[in-house]
Amino acid sequence: MERARALTLRPAAEVGAGDAGHLRRLNLQRVLAVVMSQPSPFTRAELIEATGLSAPTIGSLVTHLVRSGVVRDLGTGPSRGGRRPAFMEFNARHGFVAVIDLGPTRTRLAVADLRGERLAHDVIPTPTAPDPAVLLSSVAGSLRGLLREAEVPAERLLAVAAGAPGAVDRERGLVTSAPNLEGWTQVPMREILERELATAVVVENDVNLAVLGEHWRGAARGHDTCAFIFVGTGIGAGILIDGALHSGHRFMAGEIAMMCMGPQYLDGDYGSRGCFETLAGLQALAGRWPGADGRDPAEWLAELFEAARSGDPRARAAVDETARLIGIAVANVAAVVDPSLIVLGGALFAQAEPLVREVRSVVHRIAHAPIDVVVSALGKEAPLWGGLLVATTEARGRLRHRVRETRVAAAE
Known part of the structure; x- marks a missing residue:
C-alpha cells in the first residue's frame, strides 16, 4: 500500500501511577491524538513507537477504536521481509x-x-x-x-x-x-x-x-504572527500572535472600524460604525463614485477600478483617498502587532489591484520595518x-x- 505521507511520530509522555481507569484514559487519549493527526494510513507498530505503549495495550485500544468506528481497518499491505503489516486510518466520516x-x-x-x-x-x-x-x-x-x-x-x-x-x-x-x-x-x-x-x-x-482560515489553508500559511484586515460592508481585523488568536480583554481586539484616523475627526460622532469604517468602508467609497447608487457592489466596484486603471480622474481620486485611509490603518496595525504578514480581504480587495497597489505604497511610506501586504488567497471563503x-x-x-x-x- 502506497503511503501518502510518512507518519510523524511523537515522543511518549511519562505516565504516572494511578488507578486503572485513569491509566486507560491517559493511554486512549495518547492513541487518539496520534490517530487523528495522521493524514495517511498507519500500522500498529507505528502506534507503538509513537506512543511508547506496549503491543497488548495498543492491540486492545485499537480493537476498541475499530469497533467504535473511529478507526477503519484497511487490511494488510505488502510484506517488507516479514509478516505483512496491517494498515488502518482515522475514519474522518465517523462524525x-x-x-x-x-x-x-x-x-x-x-x-x-x-x-x-x-x-x-x-x-x-x-x-x-x-x-x-x-x-x-x-x-x-x-x-x-x-x-x-x-x-x-x-x-x-x-x-x-x-x-x-x-x-x-x-x-x-x-x-x-x-x-x-x-x-x-x-x-x-x-x-x-x-x-x-x-x-x-x-x-x-x-x-x-x-485569519484562522488564511493561516490554515491560505496566504498566511507559515506566518504565526499575522493579521487579516477586512474591508467591505464593515471593517475589522483578525490577529494571530504566536499562532493563537488575540481577542483582547473585552473581546474587542481587531475592531479597527473604531480607529480614529486623525485629530480632525476627534469631535465627530460616528456612532457604532466608528471613524475608520465611516471614512473608508464600502458605503464611503460608494459616496465617492457617482455610479454606485443602488447597484450591486460587485458591479460598481468593477466599474470603478476599471475606470481608475483607465485614468479617470474621479475614479483615481476615489480609489486614492480610500487607499490612503486603509494604508494608514494597516501601518498602525503593523506598528502595534509587528506581524510578518498582513492579509487584505473583503469586497474592496476582490480584483482591485489599483487599490491594493496604493495601500502597499502608503504602508511602505509609513512603516518603520518592511511588511508583506498580500491579498487573501481564500477570498470570500476565508x-x-x-x-x-x-x-x-x-x-x-x-x-x-x-x-x-x-x-x-x-x-x-
Missing part, C-alpha cells in the same frame, strides 16, 4: 461538522468531515428579521437542509462553528455588538443555535475566522475555512471525550 458564516447580506454554509474536507456548501441571502432569534432559526433551517443534501444524519453532527460580523464573547457564545445587523446587541447566538441544531456550537468573530478549523477542533475534542469515557465504562 461531521458544519459552519455558518453570517454576513450582513449573505450567509455561507458548509458541511465537512472531521478533517475539514467540505462535503456540501451553499450561499443564501441573510434573512431579514428584526429578531435575531428568528433570523438564526431560519439560518439553522437552511443548514439542516444542507445536512440532508450531504446525507449527514443529524445525530452525527458533532460541532458547528458560527461566525458573526461583530464583537463576540466566545466564552459565553454572545455577540455583544454587530452594527451591520439590525438589533444585534447582546445576542446569545450559541444558545439559540444549540437549541435549534441540538449540537455543540462555537461562536467567533468572522474576521477572526478569516471565514468559512477558519470555521471548519474551529469546528473540527471542537468536534475532535468531543469525540476523544466520548470514546474515552465509553472505553473506561466498558472496562469497569
